[in-house]
Amino acid sequence: xxPPAKRATLIPNEWSVGKRExxxxxxxxxxxxxxxLQEHFDATIARDQRVEPRDWMPEGYRRTLIRQIAQHAHSxxxxxxxxxxxxxxxxxxxxxxxxxxxxxDEAGHGLYLYSAAETLGADRADLTERLIEGRQKYSxxxxxxxxxxxDVGVIGWFVDGAAICNQVPLCRSSYGxxxxxxxxxxxxxxxxxxxxxxxxxxxxxxxxAQREMVQDAVxxxxxxxLMMFGPPDDASPNSAQSMAWKIKRHSNDELRRRFVDMTxxxxxxxxxxxxxxxxxxxxxxGHHDFGTPxxxxxxxxxxxxxxCNARRAERRRTAHEEGAWVREAATAHAxxxxxxxxxxTVA
Amino acid sequence: MSDDxxxxxxxxxxxxxxRWAYGTGFEDPLHGxxxxxxxxxxxxALAAVCVALADDALVSAQRLGExxxxxxxxxxxxxxxxxxxxxxxxxxxxxxxxGQADGTARGEDAYAYFRDPADFRNVRLAELPNGxxxxxxxxxxxxxxxxxxxxxxxxxHPDPVLAAVxxxxxxxxxxxxxxxxxxxxxLGDGTDESHRRTRRALEQVGPYLGELFTAHDVRDDxxxxxxxxxxxxxxxxxxxxxxxxxxxxxxxxxxxxxxxxELQGVARAHPEATW
Numbered sequence: 108x109x110p111p112a113k114r115a116t117l118i119p120n121e122w123s124v125g126k127r128e129x130x131x132x133x134x135x136x137x138x139x140x141x142x143x144l145q146e147h148f149d150a151t152i153a154r155d156q157r158v159e160p161r162d163w164m165p166e167g168y169r170r171t172l173i174r175q176i177a178q179h180a181h182s183x184x185x186x187x188x189x190x191x192x193x194x195x196x197x198x199x200x201x202x203x204x205x206x207x208x209x210x211x212d213e214a215g216h217g218l219y220l221y222s223a224a225e226t227l228g229a230d231r232a233d234l235t236e237r238l239i240e241g242r243q244k245y246s247x248x249x250x251x252x253x254x255x256x257x258d259v260g261v262i263g264w265f266v267d268g269a270a271i272c273n274q275v276p277l278c279r280s281s282y283g284x285x286x287x288x289x290x291x292x293x294x295x296x297x298x299x300x301x302x303x304x305x306x307x308x309x310x311x312x313x314x315x316a317q318r319e320m321v322q323d324a325v326x327x328x329x330x331x332x333l334m335m336f337g338p339p340d341d342a343s344p345n346s347a348q349s350m351a352w353k354i355k356r357h358s359n360d361e362l363r364r365r366f367v368d369m370t371x372x373x374x375x376x377x378x379x380x381x382x383x384x385x386x387x388x389x390x391x392x393g394h395h396d397f398g399t400p401x402x403x404x405x406x407x408x409x410x411x412x413x414x415c416n417a418r419r420a421e422r423r424r425t426a427h428e429e430g431a432w433v434r435e436a437a438t439a440h441a442x443x444x445x446x447x448x449x450x451x452t453v454a
Numbered sequence: 455m456s457d458d459x460x461x462x463x464x465x466x467x468x469x470x471x472x473r474w475a476y477g478t479g480f481e482d483p484l485h486g487x488x489x490x491x492x493x494x495x496x497x498x499a500l501a502a503v504c505v506a507l508a509d510d511a512l513v514s515a516q517r518l519g520e521x522x523x524x525x526x527x528x529x530x531x532x533x534x535x536x537x538x539x540x541x542x543x544x545x546x547x548x549x550x551x552x553g554q555a556d557g558t559a560r561g562e563d564a565y566a567y568f569r570d571p572a573d574f575r576n577v578r579l580a581e582l583p584n585g586x587x588x589x590x591x592x593x594x595x596x597x598x599x600x601x602x603x604x605x606x607x608x609x610x611h612p613d614p615v616l617a618a619v620x621x622x623x624x625x626x627x628x629x630x631x632x633x634x635x636x637x638x639x640x641l642g643d644g645t646d647e648s649h650r651r652t653r654r655a656l657e658q659v660g661p662y663l664g665e666l667f668t669a670h671d672v673r674d675d676x677x678x679x680x681x682x683x684x685x686x687x688x689x690x691x692x693x694x695x696x697x698x699x700x701x702x703x704x705x706x707x708x709x710x711x712x713x714x715x716e717l718q719g720v721a722r723a724h725p726e727a728t729w
Contacts (some may be wrong), residue, residue: 187523187531194519198721199729200512200546200562203519204539210522211535218528256720256729306729313728422523430526432651433587436644443643 152353157283160226168352172282173229174243175354180220181238181245185419187213189253190262198256205302206259212299216292223284239424247405248335250413251328257310257320258328263303265325265332265370271296272366273336281353304373311378318378325374326382333397334405336363342402367395484547487618491555495613501556502575504616505565506702507604508548509576511541512566513710514597516717517584526587533633537594540626547619554615567721571711578701579662581710585655588641588648592655595634596663596692599679602627603672635683642687649688656684656692664696 144163151158158164191210197203221231237243248266253259275293280286310317337359349355367386374381385398407413491497518538525531549562558564579597584590605627608620641648667673684691699705721729 184528191522194522195516195716196720197729198567198724198727200542200549200566202729203515204542204546207515207519207522207535207539207542211532211539214528214531214535218532221528309728314724314726316724317727426524426526429524430530430587432645432647433526433530433641436641436648439644439648440640 152281152351155279155281155353157286158281159283167348168354169227171349171352171354172285173224173227176220176224176227176285177229177234177237178244178246180217180224180234181243182249183213183217183220184238185245185249185423186266187217188419188422189249189251189415190259192253193256193259196256197259202256202259202306209263209299209302212295216295219288219292223282223288226284227282235427239420239427241411241420244409245419246335247408247413248331249419250408250415251331252415254327255320255324257307257317257324260303260306260310260321261324261328263300264307264373265303265328266335267296267300267303268370269332269335269366271300272362272369276356279353279356304377307377307379321377322379325379329382330400330404331408333363333366333400334402336360336366338402338405364394367397371395484615484618487614489554489615492612492614497555497557500613500616501552504548504552504555506575507601508545508552508565509574510580510597510601511545511548512717513574513576513580513713515539515542515545516713517580517590520584521590530587534590537630537633540623540630544619544623544626548616551613551615551619555613563721567718568725571706571714572704574701574706574710574714575704576701576706576710577662577665578697578705578707578710579659579666581701581707581713582658582662583709585658586651587637588651589655589658591634591637591641592652592659592692594630595638595683596659596666596676596680598627598630598634599676600666600672602631603675607672631679635679638683638689639687642684642689652687653689656689660692661695661697663692663694665700665702668700668702 145165148158148162148164148168151162158168187210190206194203194206194210197206221234224234225231234243238245248269253262271293274289274296277289278286278293280289307321310321340358340360371381371386371388383398385396387396389396408416411417491500515538518534518541521534521538522531525534545566546562549560549565552565553560553562577597579593582589582593602624605620605623609617609624611617611620638652641652643649666676680691721727
């Protein structure tokens with residue numbers, strides 16, 4: 108067990124590298140914590156019980172959670188794009204249906220998560236604005252392009268796999284609505300991961316060109332996937348507070364190591380090579396040794412210089428702006444309906 | 455750590471691979487149905503009906519797939535994808551039935567990926583570009599109402615497979631129609647802009663209504679729905695203006711070829727591949 112100071116920051120870890128901003132909520136003007144309330148909160152956490160929306164909570168806990176849940180929700184929504192591009196091109200109707208369902212699930216995950224953030228006093232429209240204006244982050248993995256259909260499989264295997272490693276412990280997060288959303292999300296993510304792996308298995312049994320596509324996709328996605336766990340523990344702008352609040356439960360390096368240990372035998376079974384010359388089993392440690400990701404690249408991508416940052420943000424912005432008249436129409440219709448109902452009641 | 459089971463079992467076989475959060479209902483609608491073409495059913499005609507209805511569904515699903523990540527709200531992302539998935543599911547079953555009935559034993563992908571535009575029998579309304587949300591909603595209203603009326607009749611078809619597919623489709627299409635009707639009313643009654651856009655969408659579908667009513671007479675059902683919805687939305691009925699030709703005869707607009715090029719590109723680049 109690492110000492111709390113070494114156990115890093117929020118999950119999804121890398122996102123917290125981005126600039127921190129104060130989230131204004133309706134609760135931000137709250138008075139400083141009162142003794143008995145704080146004591147009750149501390150005791151709830153200590154007993155591993157859940158904090159619920161109507162419970163008193165420290166403002167920092169609320170802000171941390173809103174930021175984390177919002178970033179997670181944004182990642183689901185932006186994460187629809189790299190794979191969504193292949194729905195119209197999927198090479199069989201079965202794969203088309205699976206991909207359609209998967210991307211739809213991600214929209215659903217975004218919805219649950221925005222709802223969880225709303226239980227903390229945040230507003231979905233406001234969070235969407237922050238995403239579009241680049242004031243809140245999403246997982247930088249989605250700033251890489253999907254160049255072939257094999258990428259759909261590798262995203263399922265690596266990216267959803269890494270997400271599962273990160274997210275399964277969140278099912279025990281101290282905040283009730285988030286933990287419950289994560290239970291459902293993790294179940295679905297496991298199907299997403301499995302469809303990806305199954306696609307790759309099928310492709311590896313196919314033509315030479317298909318096997319090359321799979322290996323190429325593995326080569327491109329491996330290192331960015333390892334970066335999904337965030338910077339190394341000793342360089343993480345960590346928050347021992349998040350560990351103490353039981354919002355987060357394992358360190359970045361610990362999760363990364365688990366991911367590698369679980370993925371290596373799957374790669375062998377699949378018949379692909381993971382692009383790391385330093386990767387080997389270390390019997391003494393009982394884990395794999397592996398190389399160091401290019402942390403400068405992670406920093407660059409998070410700061411906005413990844414291959415697809417501009418495109419992802421632009422798509423989300425365009426959809427939002429082009430949909431404005433639709434949302435306005437729905438609001439106007441609802442208001443008119445309500446006015447008609449009132450009139451009828453009066454009459 | 456006890457959280458790893460999901461991941462560790464990845465490389466093992468599973469029986470429940472098809473369970474998804476949305477777009478579920480992958481239970482086999484043909485379970486227990488005899489797939490032999492019954493005596494007295496014209497197999498060639500059956501295959502033709504199946505292909506035409508499958509083409510409508512596939513082309514519509516492709517257009518709905520284009521909305522993904524572009525919808526005006528997250529709820530609409532989920533709903534439009536759900537409708538697309540339903541139609542894709544209908545297309546797959548109908549193509550499979552066509553392959554059984556026409557004696558070629560072709561699978562669903564042979565129909566979807568390895569036929570050229572002139573071989574497609576979808577109505578032209580389905581292949582038109584998405585346009586704005588108003589056009590997509592109005593088109594969905596027309597096509598869902600039309601297809602629903604069709605499927606209600608086909609649920610009593612002497613071919614038990616087509617009847618089962620239609621029976622399942624009726625439930626799905628009722629939802630599609632309801633979704634489109636609710637949005638048509640919202641948009642018609644909403645703002646000046648949404649009203650103007652929806653009115654224009656109704657004008658745009660007008661020329662494509664004619665070919666919907668040639669094969670079977672479900673016209674009255676569809677017109678009744680359109681009248682109810684447009685009335686509630688404060689919008690005029692679409693004006694029927696016949697356009698020569700029919701997608702059912704393989705005559706298409708210039709929009710079908712690029713749609714199919716995108717749909718078929720990867721599959722055709724790797725004709726020997728399995729996916």
